[in-house]
Amino acid sequence: MGHGAGQACNFFDMACRVYMVRISYEQKPYRRAIMQSFGAEVSSSPGDSTQAGRMILEQDPDSTGSLGIAISEAVEAAATSDGRYKYALGSVLNHVLMHQTVIGQECLQQMALADEYPDVVVGPVGGGSNFAGIALPFLRRNLREGQSTRLLGVEPAACPSLTRGTYAYDFGDTAGMTPLVKMYTLGHGFVPAPLHAGGLRYHGMASIICELYDQGLMEAQAVPQLETFEAALTFARSEGIIPAPEAAHGIAGAIREAQAAKEAGDERVILFNLCGHGHFDMSAYDAYLGGELTDYEYPQAAIERAMAELPQV
Numbered sequence: 001m002g003h004g005a006g007q008a009c010n011f012f013d014m015a016c017r018v019y020m021v022r023i024s025y026e027q028k029p030y031r032r033a034i035m036q037s038f039g040a041e042v043s044s045s046p047g048d049s050t051q052a053g054r055m056i057l058e059q060d061p062d063s064t065g066s067l068g069i070a071i072s073e074a075v076e077a078a079a080t081s082d083g084r085y086k087y088a089l090g091s092v093l094n095h096v097l098m099h100q101t102v103i104g105q106e107c108l109q110q111m112a113l114a115d116e117y118p119d120v121v122v123g124p125v126g127g128g129s130n131f132a133g134i135a136l137p138f139l140r141r142n143l144r145e146g147q148s149t150r151l152l153g154v155e156p157a158a159c160p161s162l163t164r165g166t167y168a169y170d171f172g173d174t175a176g177m178t179p180l181v182k183m184y185t186l187g188h189g190f191v192p193a194p195l196h197a198g199g200l201r202y203h204g205m206a207s208i209i210c211e212l213y214d215q216g217l218m219e220a221q222a223v224p225q226l227e228t229f230e231a232a233l234t235f236a237r238s239e240g241i242i243p244a245p246e247a248a249h250g251i252a253g254a255i256r257e258a259q260a261a262k263e264a265g266d267e268r269v270i271l272f273n274l275c276g277h278g279h280f281d282m283s284a285y286d287a288y289l290g291g292e293l294t295d296y297e298y299p300q301a302a303i304e305r306a307m308a309e310l311p312q313v
């Protein structure tokens with residue numbers, strides 16, 4: 001799912017078809033060019049090569065796409081390829097989250113080297129994989145060893161699945177081809193605003209993250225787009241690294257924590273995950289610096305409309 005896409009891959013000779021969300025296809029041309037450089041065939045989603053894509057275009061010829069639609073197209077391409085393609089998803093699924101825990105394992109060791117331990121661990125949440133990666137090893141310490149580190153996932157205000165979604169069974173994709181998953185969802189028909197953090201525009205969330213959130217074992221916050229880019233520039237100017245807009249959501253959450261600690265007069269050790277650089281997202285920075293970006297709140301009426309389409313279980 002990385003880079004706003006659903007992928008159907010033939011692992012044997014590495015032929016790869018990528019369905020890239022239309023708005024990301026347009027906003028992130030260099031990510032597309034990198035995939036093409038390595039031989040991937042990249043199409044803008046929704047497109048007319050699949051039944052799912054044609055159905056969406058019939059309803060809305062100007063659809064900017066969504067991760068849910070790209071997943072439908074990739075699943076359909078794999079399912080109708082007579083075994084030529086296998087479907088691969090880069091987030092959301094349990095094994096992907098487990099694989100990412102190498103991040104938190106390494107952080108435990110880095111923290112020990114620094115003779116510190118985090119009071120709070122922060123990361124952006126799209127499908128939930130990078131956040132789970134950094135947070136789960138610390139959750140284990142909380143549950144097994146009596147630590148009390150707070151775990152904070154940060155999502156965009158324009159795609160607030162944890163903070164404003166409903167915990168229910170829903171499809172992982174828009175056309176309803178995947179198995180049902182119990183998760184916080186904005187509805188599989190949700191089409192997010194074209195904010196510049198393609199990897200965070202997913203209607204649902206990894207089921208492990210949802211269960212932890214439901215049980216109060218982690219927290220979530222939603223941040224608006226402009227605060228995110230302001231945080232990204234503060235970080236770039238102090239650290240010399242330009243973060244991906246997705247990663248900048250985690251940075252905005254870390255800055256909020258630091259400000260709250262300052263106001264409360266607390267010492268607070270804050271660990272956050274810088275999950276990607278922004279070198280292929282410079283068109284987003286260009287738009288922000290040119291004053292062209294706006295905040296998007298997701299309207300309550302749209303959430304209610306999408307909720308009406310939840311499958312009855």
Ligand SMILES: Cc1ncc(COP(=O)(O)O)c(C=O)c1O
Pocket residue numbers: 001002003004090091092124125126127128129130131198199200244246247275276277
């Ligand atoms: C740089 C970056 N960070 C974060 C994400 C969000 O995904 P997840 O929440 O699964 O880590 C993406 C997804 O494409 C991404 O490209």
